[in-house]
Amino acid sequence: MPNQGNLANWLQKPKTTKASAPEAAKPDAQSSSPKAVPTPPASSQSPALSPKPSTEKAAPEGAPQGMFDKQLRPTRKRSQPSEAKQSPIASSPRTSDSEEASPALPQRKRTRLGARASGRPKAKAKIIVDSASSSDESFVLGAPSPAHSDGGNGSSELSDTLEKSPKDKPSEDSSPAILGTSAAELAAKLTAADTAPIKAKGKKATKKAKKAKGAKSAAQKAPDPSYTTPDEVLTTFAELITDTVPYAALCYMFEQVEATTKRLLILDMLTQFFYRVITHAPQDLLHCVYLCINRLAPQYEGVELGVGESLLIKAVAEATGRNATKVKSDLAKLGDIGLVAKESRSNQRTVAFAMTAKHFGSSASRQLKVGYVFKTLKQIATTSGHASMKLKVDRIKGLLAGCQNSEAKYLMRSLEGKLRIGLAEQTVLAALAHAFVHHRSEPLPEDLEDRVQVLQEAAATVKSVYNELPNYDKIVPTLLDQGLDILPQVCKLTAGIPVKPMLAHPTKAISEVLDRFEGHTFTCEYKYDGERAQIHRLETGETMIFSRNAEDMTAKYPDVVDKINRAVQSTTQSFILDCEAVAWDRVQDKILPFQVLSTRKRKDVKESEITVQVCIFAFDLLFLNGQSLLRTPLEDRQKILGDAFQRVQGDFEFAKAVRTSEVEEIQTFLDESIHDNCEGLMVKMLDGDEASYEPSKRSRNWLKVKKDYIMGLGDSLDLVVVGAYLGRGKRTGVYGGYLLACYNPDNEHYETICKIGTGFSEVDLASHRDLLQESIIAQPRSYYEFSDAANKPDVWFDPKMVWEVKAADLSISPVYKAAVGRVDSTKGISLRFPRFIRIRDDKSPEDATNSDQVADMYHGQKINAVKANDGSDDDY
DNA sequence: GTTTATTTAGTGC
DNA sequence: CTCCGACGCATTCGG
DNA sequence: CCGAATGCGTCGGAGGCACTAAATAAAC
Numbered sequence: 001m002p003n004q005g006n007l008a009n010w011l012q013k014p015k016t017t018k019a020s021a022p023e024a025a026k027p028d029a030q031s032s033s034p035k036a037v038p039t040p041p042a043s044s045q046s047p048a049l050s051p052k053p054s055t056e057k058a059a060p061e062g063a064p065q066g067m068f069d070k071q072l073r074p075t076r077k078r079s080q081p082s083e084a085k086q087s088p089i090a091s092s093p094r095t096s097d098s099e100e101a102s103p104a105l106p107q108r109k110r111t112r113l114g115a116r117a118s119g120r121p122k123a124k125a126k127i128i129v130d131s132a133s134s135s136d137e138s139f140v141l142g143a144p145s146p147a148h149s150d151g152g153n154g155s156s157e158l159s160d161t162l163e164k165s166p167k168d169k170p171s172e173d174s175s176p177a178i179l180g181t182s183a184a185e186l187a188a189k190l191t192a193a194d195t196a197p198i199k200a201k202g203k204k205a206t207k208k209a210k211k212a213k214g215a216k217s218a219a220q221k222a223p224d225p226s227y228t229t230p231d232e233v234l235t236t237f238a239e240l241i242t243d244t245v246p247y248a249a250l251c252y253m254f255e256q257v258e259a260t261t262k263r264l265l266i267l268d269m270l271t272q273f274f275y276r277v278i279t280h281a282p283q284d285l286l287h288c289v290y291l292c293i294n295r296l297a298p299q300y301e302g303v304e305l306g307v308g309e310s311l312l313i314k315a316v317a318e319a320t321g322r323n324a325t326k327v328k329s330d331l332a333k334l335g336d337i338g339l340v341a342k343e344s345r346s347n348q349r350t351v352a353f354a355m356t357a358k359h360f361g362s363s364a365s366r367q368l369k370v371g372y373v374f375k376t377l378k379q380i381a382t383t384s385g386h387a388s389m390k391l392k393v394d395r396i397k398g399l400l401a402g403c404q405n406s407e408a409k410y411l412m413r414s415l416e417g418k419l420r421i422g423l424a425e426q427t428v429l430a431a432l433a434h435a436f437v438h439h440r441s442e443p444l445p446e447d448l449e450d451r452v453q454v455l456q457e458a459a460a461t462v463k464s465v466y467n468e469l470p471n472y473d474k475i476v477p478t479l480l481d482q483g484l485d486i487l488p489q490v491c492k493l494t495a496g497i498p499v500k501p502m503l504a505h506p507t508k509a510i511s512e513v514l515d516r517f518e519g520h521t522f523t524c525e526y527k528y529d530g531e532r533a534q535i536h537r538l539e540t541g542e543t544m545i546f547s548r549n550a551e552d553m554t555a556k557y558p559d560v561v562d563k564i565n566r567a568v569q570s571t572t573q574s575f576i577l578d579c580e581a582v583a584w585d586r587v588q589d590k591i592l593p594f595q596v597l598s599t600r601k602r603k604d605v606k607e608s609e610i611t612v613q614v615c616i617f618a619f620d621l622l623f624l625n626g627q628s629l630l631r632t633p634l635e636d637r638q639k640i641l642g643d644a645f646q647r648v649q650g651d652f653e654f655a656k657a658v659r660t661s662e663v664e665e666i667q668t669f670l671d672e673s674i675h676d677n678c679e680g681l682m683v684k685m686l687d688g689d690e691a692s693y694e695p696s697k698r699s700r701n702w703l704k705v706k707k708d709y710i711m712g713l714g715d716s717l718d719l720v721v722v723g724a725y726l727g728r729g730k731r732t733g734v735y736g737g738y739l740l741a742c743y744n745p746d747n748e749h750y751e752t753i754c755k756i757g758t759g760f761s762e763v764d765l766a767s768h769r770d771l772l773q774e775s776i777i778a779q780p781r782s783y784y785e786f787s788d789a790a791n792k793p794d795v796w797f798d799p800k801m802v803w804e805v806k807a808a809d810l811s812i813s814p815v816y817k818a819a820v821g822r823v824d825s826t827k828g829i830s831l832r833f834p835r836f837i838r839i840r841d842d843k844s845p846e847d848a849t850n851s852d853q854v855a856d857m858y859h860g861q862k863i864n865a866v867k868a869n870d871g872s873d874d875d876y
Numbered sequence: 877g878t879t880t881a882t883t884t885a886g887t888g889c
Numbered sequence: 890c891t892c893c894g895a896c897g898c899a900t901t902c903g904g
Numbered sequence: 905c906c907g908a909a910t911g912c913g914t915c916g917g918a919g920g921c922a923c924t925a926a927a928t929a930a931a932c
Contacts, residue, residue, distance in 0.1 A: 263896055308885050424916055598923050757919030758892045835891055
């Protein structure tokens with residue numbers, strides 16, 4: 001409120017937005033390099049480092065394999081700013097090195113190089129970023145190699161390099177094909193590895209590869225620096241990670257990752273990081289993995305931080321001695337609590353230090369270790385009960401106090417639950433796989449193409465293992481103790497542990513389905529509107545139920561156990577069923593809306609007190625009597641499913657399905673499903689390789705067709721924009737969402753109906769901000785009906801803009817005001833899955849969808865007719 | 877001190 | 890849940 | 905035959921509503 005004015009201004013120009021935020025961020029990373037980034041400031045962080053690192057670090061440690069690196073000693077951190085640019089370096093050093101490297105497995109070599117280089121020049125800037133500051137350059141493999149190796153064109157890029165370099169490749173292309181694609185680059189990388197290996201990724205490379213080989217040498221030489229972790233980064237990892245992993249090392253890696261958008265580079269950096277951890281501090285690998293994916297335990301264990309934005313604001317405020325209001329306004333400006341914390345800290349050093357002393361004791365080292373951070377986060381998660389919030393805040397403050405540089409930023413983001421650095425689970429799995437490939441004793445194949453393939457297969461293996469047993473507590477130790485090769489034998493599908501469910505791709509029209517499945521046999525089944533339920537029966541006879549996100553829902557559905565028992569055939573012992581649990585009206589034998597299902601209690605549910613009955617609609621079987629069916633084609637799985645279970649009217653049903661390839665029939669079936677209160681259809685491939693169950697994959701083998709996806713169908717409304725919310729993260733500087741209202745002609749009021757935050761392109765976001773700039777008003781109009789507590793926007797607008805919005809359904813809302821009194825005496829109507837479609841220039845606010853129309857649309861959803869009888873209303 | 881209302885976090889879609 | 894955008898890979902098009 | 909353009913799938917990250925549960929704050 002107070003600052004609306006400011007906000008307004010602030011928003012005005014496109015601005016800064018990015019400038020500010022981003023810059024802030026990145027800079028540190030690299031530019032800062034000079035400053036402190038990595039190993040930072042000598043002073044503080046280094047304390048630890050400097051001492052031991054150098055010498056022994058590696059050596060002493062018995063780190064596995066250390067072969068290569070050992071030597072690496074830290075050249076010292078590159079902290080020295082000075083050298084930064086100056087080092088011309090590139091040329092000289094690298095050249096030499098490069099040669100070594102380029103050839104086959106340069107990896108090892110690189111290390112040395114690096115080492116020697118100690119003096120190292122710095123060379124390359126990081127890739128992405130422009131090199132601006134960073135100085136590194138040096139030998140990164142990429143760069144160098146090309147040049148030298150081939151000798152051919154050396155690209156001079158060293159300096160510039162960066163992304164552009166890719167282009168250069170052509171030049172050399174002796175092996176054009178390869179180069180062109182990533183394959184080449186991969187190759188390049190290979191060469192480089194340092195301590196770690198490099199990775200590469202091109203899948204298809206294979207074909208080309210051959211040619212490449214021919215030209216092999218040539219090909220390899222031409223590496224593309226872009227996807228190879230810069231030596232500077234490698235060196236920093238080596239310096240920071242000795243026998244244990246400092247949180248600073250992890251954060252340094254995060255910074256490097258955040259500074260780029262290239263996926264392959266991110267993957268490589270993470271691979272290098274993990275490799276270093278595996279070889280020098282394997283006991284910390286699990287912690288690092290968890291911190292990278294921002295989780296504390298397997299999902300099904302239900303360990304949650306229980307920390308949200310308000311607690312974080314409080315923690316930051318207290319830790320830095322500022323007041324919460326100020327922190328909030330900074331948050332609005334920066335769009336990231338992590339940045340706020342970081343900025344605050346730098347301005348409040350003394351306070352921070354004071355805190356440090358208080359929480360860590362003087363003796364405590366100032367350097368946070370990942371193990372400690374992880375442990376503390378877990379403590380925060382398990383804290384509960386009276387005054388637990390204060391305790392959590394204190395713990396957060398304690399951690400914050402020990403943070404230096406960017407650590408505070410990432411710590412806050414971890415607490416917030418989103419790292420937002422462009423790296424998430426899939427990347428972690430692939431990097432883990434790659435790191436272990438490099439770590440295992442057998443050498444990588446010499447042939448580039450083969451290497452790529454080995455890496456890809458490893459990634460696929462790890463991902464698949466994880467999907468079948470989503471538990472890093474088991475996977476990571478297994479990898480460390482027994483290696484990649486036997487991982488699949490040790491970690492496999494188990495009844496009692498949730499499998500990542502297979503997902504479906506949205507489809508915009510039936511014709512799209514036909515295009516995709518032409519020539520294949522497929523089945524169409526109802527898409528029920530309930531909750532995904534993966535029902536397990538263990539060997540012990542125990543039954544467990546997991547949600548779509550692998551959450552243990554067993555306690556929520558005690559009644560389902562009995563239903564299942566009545567549906568199992570005598571020969572059926574252990575199994576994993578894939579189903580949808582749907583709210584069911586036993587009196588009328590009808591499906592009830594999702595909103596009804598969601599009112600079921602979740603904990604301590606006693607069978608006798610259940611108010612909302614459920615019917616299970618089974619549609620797949622993943623495991624039966626100790627046997628995995630994941631690779632069995634759907635057609636067979638369905639058959640087995642049908643044999644192993646029997647229908648129990650109203651309690652356990654098989655999803656209604658039809659096999660047809662006729663457009664008309666599909667259309668009819670779709671209409672029918674909608675009529676039966678379902679969301680639409682699921683269309684699945686029945687046979688062939690593509691018909692296996694692919695956990696977690698949103699493959700094209702399962703498609704979903706919902707009425708609202710289809711043009712012209714679904715609920716579309718024209719609503720008035722009355723307010724907006726400041727964007728966060730990548731929406732910093734524009735509005736992240738808007739508050740919409742419908743028009744009530746009776747009293748000429750605007751009644752809020754929903755917020756909207758998706759469907760906008762980036763251009764839309766910017767133009768909407770500009771277009772609405774003039775409509776900003778300091779206070780809401782008296783004729784706006786909204787819920788003060790809940791949807792108060794950051795900025796209010798006069799009613800001018802009208803947008804077409806699409807939604808899947810209309811719902812009774814506890815907070816929105818649309819059509820109040822028409823459907824429910826006190827509650828309004830809102831929209832389910834609202835998204836922006838387009839601006840309606842042709843409509844004035846008074847022409848927007850009105851309250852009666854909203855009420856009619858709500859009643860028009862036949863499912864609600866059912867609802868009407870339960871209750872609150874009388875309309876019918 | 878208990879009971880009730882409000883706020884926050886987490887999960888579903 | 891919906892949607893967008895960037896990347897990487899593959900295929901196609903134009904010279 | 906090659907580089908440019910186009911198409912497709914993956915991954916990550918913006919954002920939505922409703923509801924329960926837990927903790928705090930407010931009332932009695």
